[in-house]
Amino acid sequence: MRTLTMSAKARRRAVILAGVQARELNWVDAAAVLGLSCRQTRRVGRRYQAAGDAELVHWLRGRPGSRRKALASFSA
Numbered sequence: 001m002r003t004l005t006m007s008a009k010a011r012r013r014a015v016i017l018a019g020v021q022a023r024e025l026n027w028v029d030a031a032a033v034l035g036l037s038c039r040q041t042r043r044v045g046r047r048y049q050a051a052g053d054a055e056l057v058h059w060l061r062g063r064p065g066s067r068r069k070a071l072a073s074f075s076a
Contacts, residue, residue: 010056017048017056 006014016033019025025033030042047055 006053006057010053013044013056014048014053017045021049041068 013034014020016025016030020027020030023069027041031038032044035070044056055073
């Protein structure tokens with residue numbers, strides 16, 4: 001089993017979307033709290049419902065950047 005490292009933004013989204021699923025919040029209120037449109041919040045909510053917390057983590061998390069130079073190109 002792998003460890004899931006979430007940013008503060010992803011954790012906040014998970015808490016808000018869990019509140020929507022538990023019917024403590026509605027989509028409009030959740031959108032206002034997250035600073036997204038209602039349509040965008042529902043789209044993120046569908047992904048969260050399908051795959052859980054892992055879907056909220058950015059897909060490049062833990063990977064090296066594409067602009068990073070190779071270690072051999074640095075002079076010592």
